Amino acid sequence: xxxxxxxxxxxxxxxxxxxxxxxxxxxxxxxxxxxxxxxxxxxxxxxxxxxxxxxxxxxxxxxxxxxxxxxxxxxxxxxxxxxxxxxxxxxxxxxxxxxxxxxxxxxxxxxxxxxxxxxxxxxxxxxxxxxxxxxxxxxxxxxxxxxxxxxxxxxxxxxxxxxxxxxxxxxxxxxxxxxxxxxxxxxxxxxxxxxxxxxxxxxxxxxxxxxxxxxxxxxxxxxxxxxxxxxxxxxxxxxxxxxxxxxxxxxxxxxxxxxxxxxxxxxxxxxxxxxxxxxxxxxxxxxxxxxxxxxxxxxxxxxxxxxxxxxxxxxxxxxxxxxxxxxxxxxxxxxxxxxxxxxxxxxxxxxxxxxxxxxxxxxxxxxxxxxxxxxxxxxxxxxxxxxxxxxxxxxxxxxxxxxxxxxxxxxxxxxxxxxxxxxxxxxxxxxxxxxxxxxxxxxxxxxxxxxxxxxxxxxxxxxxxxxxxxxxxxxxxxxxxxxxxxxxxxxxxxxxxxxxxxxxxxxxx
Numbered sequence: 001x002x003x004x005x006x007x008x009x010x011x012x013x014x015x016x017x018x019x020x021x022x023x024x025x026x027x028x029x030x031x032x033x034x035x036x037x038x039x040x041x042x043x044x045x046x047x048x049x050x051x052x053x054x055x056x057x058x059x060x061x062x063x064x065x066x067x068x069x070x071x072x073x074x075x076x077x078x079x080x081x082x083x084x085x086x087x088x089x090x091x092x093x094x095x096x097x098x099x100x101x102x103x104x105x106x107x108x109x110x111x112x113x114x115x116x117x118x119x120x121x122x123x124x125x126x127x128x129x130x131x132x133x134x135x136x137x138x139x140x141x142x143x144x145x146x147x148x149x150x151x152x153x154x155x156x157x158x159x160x161x162x163x164x165x166x167x168x169x170x171x172x173x174x175x176x177x178x179x180x181x182x183x184x185x186x187x188x189x190x191x192x193x194x195x196x197x198x199x200x201x202x203x204x205x206x207x208x209x210x211x212x213x214x215x216x217x218x219x220x221x222x223x224x225x226x227x228x229x230x231x232x233x234x235x236x237x238x239x240x241x242x243x244x245x246x247x248x249x250x251x252x253x254x255x256x257x258x259x260x261x262x263x264x265x266x267x268x269x270x271x272x273x274x275x276x277x278x279x280x281x282x283x284x285x286x287x288x289x290x291x292x293x294x295x296x297x298x299x300x301x302x303x304x305x306x307x308x309x310x311x312x313x314x315x316x317x318x319x320x321x322x323x324x325x326x327x328x329x330x331x332x333x334x335x336x337x338x339x340x341x342x343x344x345x346x347x348x349x350x351x352x353x354x355x356x357x358x359x360x361x362x363x364x365x366x367x368x369x370x371x372x373x374x375x376x377x378x379x380x381x382x383x384x385x386x387x388x389x390x391x392x393x394x395x396x397x398x399x400x401x402x403x404x405x406x407x408x409x410x411x412x413x414x415x416x417x418x419x420x421x422x423x424x425x426x427x428x429x430x431x432x433x434x435x436x437x438x439x440x441x442x443x444x445x446x447x448x449x450x451x452x453x454x455x456x457x458x459x460x461x462x463x464x465x466x467x468x469x470x471x472x473x474x475x476x477x478x479x480x481x482x483x484x485x486x487x488x489x490x491x492x493x494x495x496x497x498x499x500x501x502x503x504x505x506x507x508x509x
Contacts, residue, residue, distance in 0.1 A: 086158075087212055089146055089148075089158060090106070093205075094206075103205055105160070106157070106204070106205075107157040107179075107202055108150070109154065109198050110198065110200075110226075111133055112197040112227070114126065114152075116385075119385050121189060129194065136185075137157070140179045140182040154223075159175065176200050176202060177234070183197065199226040199233065201222030201237060203216075217249065218237035219237055221249060222237040224248070224307060251301065252305070252310060254290075255305050256310060259310070264287070264288050266285065266322065266325070267287050268283070268487060270480060270484055270496065270500070271480045273477050274468060274472050275477045281336045281337035283480060284339065284340050284341075306345070311345050315343050315346045319356075325338070326370065327366040336369065338370060338371065339373045340372055347386055356396050360397060370398055371401050372398055372400055374401070387418060399421040401420065401424060402423045404424065405423040415449075421456060422456040423446070423455055424458045427460050427481075430471070431467075434467065458476075458480065462481030462483045
Protein backbone atom coordinates (compact mmCIF):
# COMPACT_ATOMS: atom_id res chain seq x y z
CA UNK A 1 0.00 0.00 0.00
CA UNK A 2 2.78 2.36 0.93
CA UNK A 3 4.67 1.36 -2.22
CA UNK A 4 1.60 1.97 -4.36
CA UNK A 5 1.08 5.38 -2.82
CA UNK A 6 4.73 6.19 -3.50
CA UNK A 7 4.45 5.18 -7.13
CA UNK A 8 1.31 7.25 -7.57
CA UNK A 9 3.02 10.21 -5.94
CA UNK A 10 6.02 9.92 -8.23
CA UNK A 11 3.74 9.68 -11.25
CA UNK A 12 1.87 12.75 -10.14
CA UNK A 13 5.12 14.64 -9.69
CA UNK A 14 6.29 13.56 -13.14
CA UNK A 15 3.01 14.65 -14.66
CA UNK A 16 3.17 18.03 -12.95
CA UNK A 17 6.81 18.51 -13.88
CA UNK A 18 6.15 17.52 -17.48
CA UNK A 19 3.18 19.92 -17.65
CA UNK A 20 5.55 22.67 -16.59
CA UNK A 21 8.79 21.65 -18.29
CA UNK A 22 7.39 21.02 -21.76
CA UNK A 23 5.58 24.39 -22.15
CA UNK A 24 8.57 26.10 -20.56
CA UNK A 25 10.88 24.44 -23.09
CA UNK A 26 8.53 25.45 -25.93
CA UNK A 27 8.46 29.05 -24.71
CA UNK A 28 12.24 29.04 -24.36
CA UNK A 29 12.67 27.73 -27.92
CA UNK A 30 10.25 30.36 -29.25
CA UNK A 31 12.08 33.14 -27.39
CA UNK A 32 15.37 31.89 -28.80
CA UNK A 33 13.92 32.05 -32.33
CA UNK A 34 12.69 35.60 -31.69
CA UNK A 35 16.10 36.58 -30.35
CA UNK A 36 17.74 35.14 -33.47
CA UNK A 37 15.51 37.28 -35.68
CA UNK A 38 13.75 34.34 -37.35
CA UNK A 39 10.49 35.01 -39.12
CA UNK A 40 9.06 31.51 -38.54
CA UNK A 41 8.52 30.96 -34.80
CA UNK A 42 7.49 27.57 -33.31
CA UNK A 43 4.79 28.84 -30.98
CA UNK A 44 3.68 26.78 -27.96
CA UNK A 45 -0.02 25.87 -27.84
CA UNK A 46 -2.32 28.52 -26.45
CA UNK A 47 -4.03 27.42 -23.24
CA UNK A 48 -5.73 28.99 -20.25
CA UNK A 49 -2.72 28.94 -17.93
CA UNK A 50 0.28 31.28 -17.65
CA UNK A 51 2.14 29.44 -20.42
CA UNK A 52 -0.86 29.89 -22.67
CA UNK A 53 -0.74 33.62 -21.97
CA UNK A 54 2.96 33.59 -22.90
CA UNK A 55 2.12 31.76 -26.13
CA UNK A 56 -0.59 34.31 -26.92
CA UNK A 57 1.83 37.18 -26.27
CA UNK A 58 4.42 35.56 -28.54
CA UNK A 59 1.80 35.09 -31.27
CA UNK A 60 0.84 38.76 -31.04
CA UNK A 61 4.51 39.74 -31.11
CA UNK A 62 5.08 37.60 -34.19
CA UNK A 63 2.08 39.09 -35.99
CA UNK A 64 3.13 42.63 -35.07
CA UNK A 65 6.70 41.99 -36.18
CA UNK A 66 5.46 40.57 -39.47
CA UNK A 67 3.25 43.64 -39.99
CA UNK A 68 6.18 45.97 -39.31
CA UNK A 69 8.36 43.95 -41.67
CA UNK A 70 5.78 44.24 -44.43
CA UNK A 71 5.57 47.99 -43.87
CA UNK A 72 9.36 48.25 -43.98
CA UNK A 73 9.85 46.01 -47.02
CA UNK A 74 6.74 46.40 -49.16
CA UNK A 75 5.08 49.17 -51.16
CA UNK A 76 1.53 49.78 -49.80
CA UNK A 77 -0.02 50.56 -53.20
CA UNK A 78 1.24 47.63 -55.29
CA UNK A 79 2.20 45.17 -52.49
CA UNK A 80 5.55 44.74 -54.26
CA UNK A 81 8.84 44.76 -52.44
CA UNK A 82 10.30 48.25 -52.04
CA UNK A 83 13.88 49.51 -52.35
CA UNK A 84 14.92 48.01 -49.02
CA UNK A 85 13.59 44.61 -50.06
CA UNK A 86 15.27 44.96 -53.47
CA UNK A 87 18.65 45.62 -51.89
CA UNK A 88 18.25 42.64 -49.56
CA UNK A 89 17.22 40.28 -52.39
CA UNK A 90 19.86 41.59 -54.76
CA UNK A 91 22.63 41.17 -52.19
CA UNK A 92 21.59 37.53 -51.77
CA UNK A 93 21.39 36.98 -55.54
CA UNK A 94 24.90 38.40 -56.08
CA UNK A 95 26.61 35.95 -53.74
CA UNK A 96 29.56 34.21 -55.52
CA UNK A 97 28.48 31.22 -57.61
CA UNK A 98 30.20 28.64 -59.81
CA UNK A 99 30.70 29.80 -63.43
CA UNK A 100 28.20 27.31 -64.83
CA UNK A 101 25.35 28.51 -62.61
CA UNK A 102 22.86 31.13 -63.73
CA UNK A 103 23.67 34.83 -63.51
CA UNK A 104 21.33 37.55 -62.24
CA UNK A 105 19.71 39.89 -64.75
CA UNK A 106 18.21 43.15 -63.56
CA UNK A 107 15.42 44.78 -65.60
CA UNK A 108 14.70 48.47 -64.95
CA UNK A 109 11.17 49.50 -66.08
CA UNK A 110 10.30 53.20 -66.48
CA UNK A 111 6.69 53.88 -67.53
CA UNK A 112 6.47 56.43 -70.34
CA UNK A 113 4.27 59.52 -69.95
CA UNK A 114 2.94 58.52 -66.53
CA UNK A 115 3.01 62.17 -65.44
CA UNK A 116 0.43 63.07 -68.08
CA UNK A 117 -1.98 60.45 -66.66
CA UNK A 118 -1.81 62.07 -63.23
CA UNK A 119 -2.15 65.55 -64.73
CA UNK A 120 -5.13 64.67 -66.94
CA UNK A 121 -7.06 62.16 -64.85
CA UNK A 122 -5.88 62.68 -61.27
CA UNK A 123 -3.83 60.65 -58.82
CA UNK A 124 -6.50 58.00 -58.22
CA UNK A 125 -6.46 57.11 -61.92
CA UNK A 126 -2.67 57.26 -61.79
CA UNK A 127 -2.69 54.66 -59.01
CA UNK A 128 -4.95 52.42 -61.11
CA UNK A 129 -2.57 52.85 -64.02
CA UNK A 130 0.41 51.80 -61.89
CA UNK A 131 -1.39 48.73 -60.54
CA UNK A 132 -2.38 47.70 -64.05
CA UNK A 133 1.25 48.02 -65.16
CA UNK A 134 2.30 45.78 -62.24
CA UNK A 135 -0.34 43.19 -63.15
CA UNK A 136 0.87 43.11 -66.74
CA UNK A 137 4.54 42.85 -65.80
CA UNK A 138 3.85 40.02 -63.36
CA UNK A 139 1.99 38.17 -66.11
CA UNK A 140 4.61 38.79 -68.78
CA UNK A 141 7.82 38.11 -66.86
CA UNK A 142 9.16 34.55 -66.38
CA UNK A 143 8.04 32.43 -63.43
CA UNK A 144 10.17 33.00 -60.37
CA UNK A 145 10.86 36.66 -61.21
CA UNK A 146 11.00 39.05 -58.25
CA UNK A 147 9.42 42.41 -59.05
CA UNK A 148 9.98 45.53 -56.92
CA UNK A 149 8.69 49.10 -56.95
CA UNK A 150 11.84 51.20 -57.19
CA UNK A 151 9.98 54.51 -56.85
CA UNK A 152 7.19 56.45 -58.53
CA UNK A 153 6.56 54.88 -61.94
CA UNK A 154 9.78 52.85 -61.93
CA UNK A 155 10.08 49.12 -61.23
CA UNK A 156 12.94 46.63 -61.07
CA UNK A 157 12.78 42.90 -61.74
CA UNK A 158 15.37 40.25 -60.80
CA UNK A 159 15.46 37.46 -63.34
CA UNK A 160 17.60 34.33 -63.40
CA UNK A 161 19.65 34.63 -66.60
CA UNK A 162 20.46 30.95 -67.13
CA UNK A 163 23.87 29.39 -67.81
CA UNK A 164 26.28 31.46 -69.88
CA UNK A 165 26.23 28.96 -72.74
CA UNK A 166 22.48 29.32 -73.33
CA UNK A 167 22.60 32.56 -75.40
CA UNK A 168 21.53 34.72 -72.44
CA UNK A 169 21.38 38.01 -74.35
CA UNK A 170 18.90 36.51 -76.84
CA UNK A 171 16.76 35.19 -73.99
CA UNK A 172 16.78 38.53 -72.22
CA UNK A 173 15.90 40.30 -75.47
CA UNK A 174 12.91 38.00 -75.90
CA UNK A 175 11.76 38.73 -72.33
CA UNK A 176 12.09 42.48 -72.97
CA UNK A 177 10.19 42.27 -76.27
CA UNK A 178 7.38 40.32 -74.61
CA UNK A 179 7.15 42.97 -71.89
CA UNK A 180 7.20 45.83 -74.41
CA UNK A 181 4.39 44.35 -76.50
CA UNK A 182 2.30 43.22 -73.53
CA UNK A 183 2.49 46.51 -71.65
CA UNK A 184 1.69 48.46 -74.82
CA UNK A 185 -1.86 47.06 -75.08
CA UNK A 186 -4.41 49.90 -74.63
CA UNK A 187 -5.83 50.32 -71.12
CA UNK A 188 -9.22 51.87 -70.43
CA UNK A 189 -9.88 53.96 -67.31
CA UNK A 190 -13.51 55.04 -67.34
CA UNK A 191 -14.14 56.65 -70.71
CA UNK A 192 -10.44 57.26 -71.40
CA UNK A 193 -8.44 54.82 -73.51
CA UNK A 194 -4.78 55.11 -72.50
CA UNK A 195 -1.83 53.86 -74.50
CA UNK A 196 0.67 52.49 -72.01
CA UNK A 197 4.33 51.99 -72.85
CA UNK A 198 7.58 51.40 -70.99
CA UNK A 199 11.30 51.98 -71.45
CA UNK A 200 13.53 49.13 -70.26
CA UNK A 201 17.15 49.01 -69.14
CA UNK A 202 18.88 45.64 -68.74
CA UNK A 203 22.01 44.89 -66.70
CA UNK A 204 23.57 41.49 -65.98
CA UNK A 205 25.94 40.54 -63.18
CA UNK A 206 28.84 40.47 -62.86
CA UNK A 207 29.79 42.21 -66.10
CA UNK A 208 27.59 45.27 -65.62
CA UNK A 209 28.40 45.76 -61.95
CA UNK A 210 30.12 43.85 -59.16
CA UNK A 211 27.79 45.18 -56.46
CA UNK A 212 24.07 45.80 -56.04
CA UNK A 213 24.59 49.57 -56.29
CA UNK A 214 26.60 49.32 -59.52
CA UNK A 215 24.19 46.86 -61.11
CA UNK A 216 21.17 49.09 -60.38
CA UNK A 217 23.09 52.11 -61.67
CA UNK A 218 23.92 50.29 -64.92
CA UNK A 219 20.31 49.20 -65.49
CA UNK A 220 19.04 52.70 -64.66
CA UNK A 221 21.51 54.24 -67.10
CA UNK A 222 20.42 51.84 -69.83
CA UNK A 223 16.78 52.72 -69.07
CA UNK A 224 17.55 56.41 -69.52
CA UNK A 225 19.20 55.59 -72.84
CA UNK A 226 16.08 53.69 -73.93
CA UNK A 227 13.86 56.64 -73.03
CA UNK A 228 16.11 59.13 -74.83
CA UNK A 229 16.22 56.99 -77.97
CA UNK A 230 12.47 57.19 -78.49
CA UNK A 231 10.82 55.39 -75.54
CA UNK A 232 8.96 52.08 -75.70
CA UNK A 233 12.18 50.14 -76.27
CA UNK A 234 14.90 48.29 -74.38
CA UNK A 235 18.63 48.89 -74.08
CA UNK A 236 21.39 46.74 -72.61
CA UNK A 237 23.94 48.23 -70.23
CA UNK A 238 27.67 47.91 -70.79
CA UNK A 239 30.53 49.53 -72.62
CA UNK A 240 31.14 53.17 -73.40
CA UNK A 241 27.45 54.14 -73.39
CA UNK A 242 26.96 53.02 -69.82
CA UNK A 243 30.08 54.91 -68.77
CA UNK A 244 28.70 58.08 -70.36
CA UNK A 245 25.33 57.67 -68.71
CA UNK A 246 26.92 56.98 -65.36
CA UNK A 247 28.74 60.27 -65.71
CA UNK A 248 25.41 61.93 -66.48
CA UNK A 249 23.89 60.43 -63.33
CA UNK A 250 26.89 61.69 -61.38
CA UNK A 251 26.35 65.14 -62.93
CA UNK A 252 22.71 64.99 -61.84
CA UNK A 253 23.93 64.50 -58.28
CA UNK A 254 26.19 67.53 -58.64
CA UNK A 255 23.28 69.59 -60.00
CA UNK A 256 21.24 68.69 -56.94
CA UNK A 257 24.07 69.76 -54.64
CA UNK A 258 24.58 72.90 -56.71
CA UNK A 259 20.94 73.86 -56.16
CA UNK A 260 21.38 73.38 -52.42
CA UNK A 261 24.52 75.56 -52.43
CA UNK A 262 23.08 78.34 -54.67
CA UNK A 263 25.71 77.78 -57.37
CA UNK A 264 23.31 78.71 -60.20
CA UNK A 265 22.93 82.32 -61.28
CA UNK A 266 21.36 84.26 -64.12
CA UNK A 267 23.00 86.26 -66.88
CA UNK A 268 20.93 88.76 -68.88
CA UNK A 269 21.13 89.28 -72.65
CA UNK A 270 19.75 92.71 -73.60
CA UNK A 271 16.72 93.11 -75.87
CA UNK A 272 17.00 96.38 -77.76
CA UNK A 273 14.46 98.60 -79.49
CA UNK A 274 16.64 99.56 -82.46
CA UNK A 275 14.31 102.32 -83.56
CA UNK A 276 14.37 104.20 -80.26
CA UNK A 277 17.90 103.08 -79.33
CA UNK A 278 16.68 101.81 -75.95
CA UNK A 279 17.17 98.68 -73.86
CA UNK A 280 13.63 97.46 -73.19
CA UNK A 281 14.37 94.17 -71.49
CA UNK A 282 16.46 91.04 -71.43
CA UNK A 283 16.39 87.27 -71.66
CA UNK A 284 17.48 85.52 -68.47
CA UNK A 285 19.92 82.69 -69.16
CA UNK A 286 21.08 80.36 -66.41
CA UNK A 287 24.76 79.72 -65.66
CA UNK A 288 26.34 77.28 -63.24
CA UNK A 289 29.35 78.50 -61.28
CA UNK A 290 30.75 75.03 -60.67
CA UNK A 291 33.26 74.88 -57.78
CA UNK A 292 35.74 72.78 -59.78
CA UNK A 293 34.91 73.34 -63.47
CA UNK A 294 34.22 77.07 -63.39
CA UNK A 295 31.37 78.78 -65.23
CA UNK A 296 29.24 76.28 -67.18
CA UNK A 297 26.81 77.15 -69.98
CA UNK A 298 23.34 75.56 -70.16
CA UNK A 299 24.38 73.11 -72.88
CA UNK A 300 26.57 71.34 -70.33
CA UNK A 301 23.84 70.59 -67.79
CA UNK A 302 20.30 71.49 -68.90
CA UNK A 303 19.58 68.20 -70.72
CA UNK A 304 20.76 66.17 -67.73
CA UNK A 305 18.59 68.31 -65.43
CA UNK A 306 15.65 67.65 -67.76
CA UNK A 307 16.28 63.89 -67.97
CA UNK A 308 16.80 63.47 -64.23
CA UNK A 309 13.75 65.46 -63.12
CA UNK A 310 15.73 68.41 -61.73
CA UNK A 311 14.55 70.96 -64.26
CA UNK A 312 11.49 71.89 -62.20
CA UNK A 313 13.57 72.90 -59.17
CA UNK A 314 16.05 74.73 -61.39
CA UNK A 315 13.28 76.52 -63.28
CA UNK A 316 11.58 77.63 -60.08
CA UNK A 317 14.90 78.91 -58.76
CA UNK A 318 15.33 81.01 -61.92
CA UNK A 319 11.81 82.45 -61.58
CA UNK A 320 12.47 83.53 -57.99
CA UNK A 321 15.79 85.14 -58.94
CA UNK A 322 14.21 87.06 -61.83
CA UNK A 323 11.30 88.21 -59.69
CA UNK A 324 13.64 89.55 -56.98
CA UNK A 325 15.80 91.27 -59.61
CA UNK A 326 12.81 92.93 -61.27
CA UNK A 327 11.67 94.24 -57.89
CA UNK A 328 15.11 95.76 -57.37
CA UNK A 329 15.23 97.29 -60.85
CA UNK A 330 11.78 98.80 -60.44
CA UNK A 331 12.98 100.39 -57.22
CA UNK A 332 15.81 101.95 -59.24
CA UNK A 333 13.37 103.28 -61.87
CA UNK A 334 14.03 100.63 -64.58
CA UNK A 335 11.01 99.13 -66.34
CA UNK A 336 12.76 96.16 -67.95
CA UNK A 337 10.82 93.10 -69.12
CA UNK A 338 12.64 89.83 -68.58
CA UNK A 339 11.98 86.62 -70.54
CA UNK A 340 12.37 83.34 -68.64
CA UNK A 341 12.32 79.92 -70.27
CA UNK A 342 9.62 77.52 -69.09
CA UNK A 343 10.34 73.80 -69.49
CA UNK A 344 7.93 71.08 -70.58
CA UNK A 345 7.95 69.52 -67.11
CA UNK A 346 6.99 72.84 -65.52
CA UNK A 347 4.09 73.29 -67.95
CA UNK A 348 2.88 69.73 -67.28
CA UNK A 349 3.14 70.18 -63.52
CA UNK A 350 0.20 72.04 -62.03
CA UNK A 351 2.46 73.31 -59.23
CA UNK A 352 3.83 75.95 -61.60
CA UNK A 353 0.53 77.79 -61.18
CA UNK A 354 1.00 77.86 -57.41
CA UNK A 355 4.55 79.22 -57.76
CA UNK A 356 3.49 81.94 -60.21
CA UNK A 357 0.56 82.91 -57.99
CA UNK A 358 2.95 83.20 -55.01
CA UNK A 359 5.20 85.58 -56.98
CA UNK A 360 2.20 87.64 -58.08
CA UNK A 361 0.94 87.96 -54.51
CA UNK A 362 4.43 88.87 -53.29
CA UNK A 363 4.86 91.70 -55.83
CA UNK A 364 2.33 91.88 -58.65
CA UNK A 365 4.12 94.73 -60.47
CA UNK A 366 7.38 92.77 -60.64
CA UNK A 367 5.57 89.60 -61.68
CA UNK A 368 3.83 91.47 -64.50
CA UNK A 369 7.26 92.22 -66.05
CA UNK A 370 8.08 88.50 -66.41
CA UNK A 371 7.55 86.92 -69.82
CA UNK A 372 7.47 83.14 -69.92
CA UNK A 373 8.94 81.65 -73.09
CA UNK A 374 8.10 78.17 -74.35
CA UNK A 375 9.90 76.30 -77.09
CA UNK A 376 7.95 74.66 -79.88
CA UNK A 377 9.30 71.31 -78.65
CA UNK A 378 7.30 71.92 -75.45
CA UNK A 379 4.16 72.72 -77.41
CA UNK A 380 4.50 69.94 -79.97
CA UNK A 381 2.90 67.43 -77.56
CA UNK A 382 0.50 69.96 -76.11
CA UNK A 383 -2.74 68.52 -74.76
CA UNK A 384 -5.96 70.07 -73.52
CA UNK A 385 -4.46 70.19 -70.01
CA UNK A 386 -1.45 72.13 -71.36
CA UNK A 387 -3.71 74.65 -73.05
CA UNK A 388 -5.69 75.13 -69.86
CA UNK A 389 -2.49 75.59 -67.85
CA UNK A 390 -1.30 78.28 -70.25
CA UNK A 391 -4.65 80.03 -70.09
CA UNK A 392 -4.46 80.02 -66.30
CA UNK A 393 -0.94 81.49 -66.46
CA UNK A 394 -2.36 84.27 -68.62
CA UNK A 395 -5.17 84.81 -66.13
CA UNK A 396 -2.56 85.32 -63.42
CA UNK A 397 -1.20 88.25 -65.43
CA UNK A 398 1.88 86.77 -67.12
CA UNK A 399 2.78 87.18 -70.78
CA UNK A 400 3.58 84.10 -72.86
CA UNK A 401 6.05 83.93 -75.70
CA UNK A 402 7.03 81.23 -78.19
CA UNK A 403 10.76 80.74 -78.55
CA UNK A 404 12.48 79.40 -81.70
CA UNK A 405 9.42 80.21 -83.79
CA UNK A 406 9.37 78.64 -87.24
CA UNK A 407 11.51 75.58 -86.50
CA UNK A 408 8.62 73.16 -85.84
CA UNK A 409 5.87 71.69 -87.99
CA UNK A 410 2.82 73.40 -86.56
CA UNK A 411 3.93 76.89 -85.67
CA UNK A 412 0.96 78.73 -87.16
CA UNK A 413 -1.49 76.28 -85.63
CA UNK A 414 -0.11 77.06 -82.19
CA UNK A 415 -0.82 80.75 -82.70
CA UNK A 416 -4.47 79.92 -83.31
CA UNK A 417 -4.91 77.49 -80.39
CA UNK A 418 -2.73 78.90 -77.63
CA UNK A 419 -2.78 82.24 -75.73
CA UNK A 420 0.54 83.55 -77.09
CA UNK A 421 1.55 87.23 -76.75
CA UNK A 422 4.97 87.16 -78.40
CA UNK A 423 6.99 85.15 -80.88
CA UNK A 424 10.74 85.04 -81.22
CA UNK A 425 12.23 84.48 -84.69
CA UNK A 426 14.70 81.63 -84.49
CA UNK A 427 18.34 82.52 -84.97
CA UNK A 428 18.78 80.16 -87.93
CA UNK A 429 16.50 82.37 -90.06
CA UNK A 430 18.23 85.53 -88.88
CA UNK A 431 21.65 84.05 -89.72
CA UNK A 432 20.55 83.43 -93.33
CA UNK A 433 19.30 86.96 -93.97
CA UNK A 434 21.19 88.47 -96.88
CA UNK A 435 22.25 84.96 -97.94
CA UNK A 436 19.05 82.99 -98.53
CA UNK A 437 15.99 84.34 -100.33
CA UNK A 438 13.92 81.61 -98.70
CA UNK A 439 14.98 82.79 -95.22
CA UNK A 440 14.13 86.38 -96.14
CA UNK A 441 10.69 85.30 -97.36
CA UNK A 442 10.00 83.28 -94.20
CA UNK A 443 11.03 86.17 -91.93
CA UNK A 444 8.91 88.56 -93.96
CA UNK A 445 5.90 86.24 -93.61
CA UNK A 446 6.44 85.92 -89.85
CA UNK A 447 6.58 89.69 -89.43
CA UNK A 448 3.44 90.22 -91.51
CA UNK A 449 1.60 87.54 -89.57
CA UNK A 450 2.63 88.95 -86.19
CA UNK A 451 1.32 92.36 -87.20
CA UNK A 452 -2.02 90.88 -88.33
CA UNK A 453 -2.39 88.95 -85.06
CA UNK A 454 -1.19 91.87 -82.93
CA UNK A 455 1.73 89.86 -81.58
CA UNK A 456 4.99 91.31 -80.38
CA UNK A 457 7.96 89.90 -82.30
CA UNK A 458 11.63 89.67 -81.30
CA UNK A 459 14.52 88.58 -83.50
CA UNK A 460 17.28 86.67 -81.72
CA UNK A 461 20.80 85.89 -82.86
CA UNK A 462 21.38 89.27 -84.53
CA UNK A 463 25.13 89.47 -85.18
CA UNK A 464 25.63 91.85 -88.12
CA UNK A 465 24.54 95.35 -89.13
CA UNK A 466 23.02 93.90 -92.32
CA UNK A 467 20.77 91.57 -90.32
CA UNK A 468 19.72 94.37 -88.00
CA UNK A 469 18.85 96.72 -90.86
CA UNK A 470 16.96 94.10 -92.87
CA UNK A 471 14.88 93.17 -89.86
CA UNK A 472 14.16 96.79 -89.00
CA UNK A 473 13.21 97.63 -92.55
CA UNK A 474 10.47 94.99 -92.36
CA UNK A 475 9.14 96.27 -89.05
CA UNK A 476 11.07 94.21 -86.49
CA UNK A 477 12.19 96.72 -83.87
CA UNK A 478 12.99 94.39 -80.96
CA UNK A 479 16.25 92.50 -81.40
CA UNK A 480 18.86 90.67 -79.38
CA UNK A 481 22.21 89.14 -80.23
CA UNK A 482 25.97 89.52 -80.09
CA UNK A 483 25.78 92.66 -82.25
CA UNK A 484 24.53 94.39 -79.11
CA UNK A 485 25.87 92.29 -76.23
CA UNK A 486 26.18 88.68 -75.04
CA UNK A 487 24.45 87.50 -71.89
CA UNK A 488 25.97 89.47 -68.99
CA UNK A 489 26.12 89.11 -65.19
CA UNK A 490 23.68 91.38 -63.40
CA UNK A 491 26.06 94.26 -62.59
CA UNK A 492 27.62 94.23 -66.06
CA UNK A 493 24.16 94.23 -67.63
CA UNK A 494 23.17 97.24 -65.54
CA UNK A 495 26.31 99.15 -66.55
CA UNK A 496 25.88 98.20 -70.21
CA UNK A 497 22.22 99.26 -70.26
CA UNK A 498 23.00 102.57 -68.58
CA UNK A 499 25.73 103.38 -71.11
CA UNK A 500 23.97 101.99 -74.16
CA UNK A 501 23.62 104.14 -77.27
CA UNK A 502 23.81 102.99 -80.83
CA UNK A 503 26.62 104.84 -82.54
CA UNK A 504 26.25 106.47 -85.92
CA UNK A 505 27.59 103.46 -87.77
CA UNK A 506 25.09 101.02 -86.28
CA UNK A 507 22.03 103.32 -86.44
CA UNK A 508 19.35 102.09 -88.86
CA UNK A 509 19.23 103.90 -92.17
